[in-house]
Every structure is written in C-alpha cells, then in structure tokens.
Amino acid sequence: MASLVTLENGNEVDFTYLRDLLEVTDGNLGAHLRKLEEAGYIAVNKTFVERKPRTYVSATAEGRKVFQEHVVALEAILKSK
Amino acid sequence: MNVSPTEAEEALAAIQTIAQKTRHTIASGGTHISLIVTGIIWLAGFMSAQFLSGEIVIYLWIGLSLLGSILATGLNIRLSKRVHNLSASATAKRIGLIWLLLAVYCVAAIAVASPLDGKQLTVFIVLFVMLGYLSTGLLLSFSSVWPGLTIIALMLIGYFLFPGIFYLWMAILGGGGMIALGLYIRYRW
Numbered sequence: 001m002a003s004l005v006t007l008e009n010g011n012e013v014d015f016t017y018l019r020d021l022l023e024v025t026d027g028n029l030g031a032h033l034r035k036l037e038e039a040g041y042i043a044v045n046k047t048f049v050e051r052k053p054r055t056y057v058s059a060t061a062e063g064r065k066v067f068q069e070h071v072v073a074l075e076a077i078l079k080s081k
Numbered sequence: 082m083n084v085s086p087t088e089a090e091e092a093l094a095a096i097q098t099i100a101q102k103t104r105h106t107i108a109s110g111g112t113h114i115s116l117i118v119t120g121i122i123w124l125a126g127f128m129s130a131q132f133l134s135g136e137i138v139i140y141l142w143i144g145l146s147l148l149g150s151i152l153a154t155g156l157n158i159r160l161s162k163r164v165h166n167l168s169a170s171a172t173a174k175r176i177g178l179i180w181l182l183l184a185v186y187c188v189a190a191i192a193v194a195s196p197l198d199g200k201q202l203t204v205f206i207v208l209f210v211m212l213g214y215l216s217t218g219l220l221l222s223f224s225s226v227w228p229g230l231t232i233i234a235l236m237l238i239g240y241f242l243f244p245g246i247f248y249l250w251m252a253i254l255g256g257g258g259m260i261a262l263g264l265y266i267r268y269r270w
Contacts, residue, residue, distance in 0.1 A: 077086055
C-alpha cells in the first residue's frame with residue numbers, strides 16, 4: 001500500500017514490476033492485493049499489452065485516505081511517547 | 082489501535098523505506114536517464130556553439146536532437162509498460178496537440194521576429210520548448226515544473242548578464258544542471 005500511494009494519483013503499476021520492487025513472491029503479493037481489493041483500497045485492472053496479459057494495480061481514493069489516516073495515527077503514537 | 086511506540090516507529094520506518102524505494106525505482110525507469118541524456122546533448126551542443134563556427138554546429142545540433150528524441154521515445158515506451166496513467170490516452174492526445182500547436186507557433190514567431198543572431202534564436206527555441214515542457218508537465222504533476230523554471234531563469238540570466246559566454250553558460254549550467262539533477266534523482270532521491 002505504501003508503494004501504491006507513492007505513485008501519482010491516477011497511475012497504476014504492473015503486477016510483476018511491483019513484485020520485483022517489493023521482493024515478494026507472486027502468491028504472497030497476490031494474496032495481499034486480494035485483501036486490499038476486497039476492502040476497496042486498491043483497484044486491479046486486467047488488460048492486454050501487445051497481446052500479452054498484464055495486471056495493473058492502483059490505489060483508490062478510499063485507499064489513499066485510509067493509508068494517510070494510518071500514517072497520522074502511527075505518528076500520533078510516536079508523539080505521545 | 083493497540084500499537085506500542087516501538088512498533089509504530091518500525092512501521093513508519095518500513096513505510097518510509099518502501100515509499101523511497103518506489104520513487105527511486107520509478108525514477109530509475111527513465112526520468113534520470115532522460116535528464117542525463119538531454120544534459121549531455123545540451124552540453125555537447127552548446128559547447129560546440131561556443132567554440133566552433135559554421136554549418137557544422139547546425140548539423141551537430143540536428144544530429145544530437147534526433148538522437149535525443151529517439152532515446153526519449155524508447156525510454157517512454159519502456160516506462161509506460163511498467164507504470165501507466167489511467168487516463169493516458171486522453172492526456173497523450175492533449176500533450177501531442179500542445180506540442181504541435183507550439184511548434185507551429187514557434188516557427189511563426191521566429192519568422193515574424195527574425196532573430197538577429199544565434200543567441201536570440203537559441204533563446205527563442207529554448208523558451209518555446211520549455212513552455213511546452215511546463216504546459217505538458219502540469220498535466221501530469223505539479224512538481225515537474227521546477228526544472229523547467231530553473232532552466233528558463235538560468236538561460237535569461239546568461240543571455241542578459243553574460244552574452245559573451247552565453248553558450249558556455251548554457252552548456253555548463255543548463256546541460257550540467259540536467260546531468261546533476263539526473264544523478265541526484267538516481268542516487269539520492
């Protein structure tokens with residue numbers, strides 16, 4: 001999620017590119033993304049590029065908002081230390 | 082949320098690391114290479130304009146510009162396969178139209194104004210190119226305008242304050258600046 005919200009709003013990233021970036025397996029990333037998609041935090045776009053299937057992932061507006069709230073909450077915990 | 086300060090600190094550090102890695106990897110996909118290549122082209126082109134004379138400078142600029150355009154197109158195609166914009170086709174059409182109109186406007190303005198020398202012609206062309214860069218950059222992100230504004234400012238300072246070494250000024254500060262920015266994005270951003 002941290003990686004997806006770093007992208008500019010409206011940008012989506014290729015699944016294999018994200019997998020290599022995060023250094024995780026296909027299965028691991030797929031499971032994470034499924035949970036985030038079910039929660040409405042990310043959108044998955046399956047398409048064809050040069051006749052090859054490709055999966056693109058992007059953060060939704062709701063996902064960006066919730067992630068920002070999560071970061072603010074973590075910072076608040078640190079400040080109250 | 083039942084999280085200890087230590088866990089919060091670790092989570093924030095992990096978020097920071099991933100965000101930085103994402104920015105860095107996306108930059109590695111093309112932005113820094115594009116800046117470095119354009120910087121080298123400017124460095125070589127303006128150096129030749131400062132120290133050489135005659136038609137060779139024109140041919141050198143044409144050759145370098147063609148090389149730069151081919152490399153930039155290749156890089157953009159490669160990058161667009163990894164990260165692409167959801168409204169890319171509409172944006173791409175607008176960007177193409179802006180550049181087309183600007184090219185026509187640039188030729189018309191140069192024909193009417195008839196710049197007196199190479200320096201004026203250079204400033205005209207760079208101003209139009211930077212206007213296109215700023216306009217199209219704004220369609221994609223606000224942060225992309227700063228390099229363009231910096232180049233315009235440096236060019237105008239060189240043109241008005243240091244006319245004798247204008248091309249050298251553009252080579253070192255314009256071309257060198259782009260190379261430095263490209264290296265900064267690659268290794269520090």
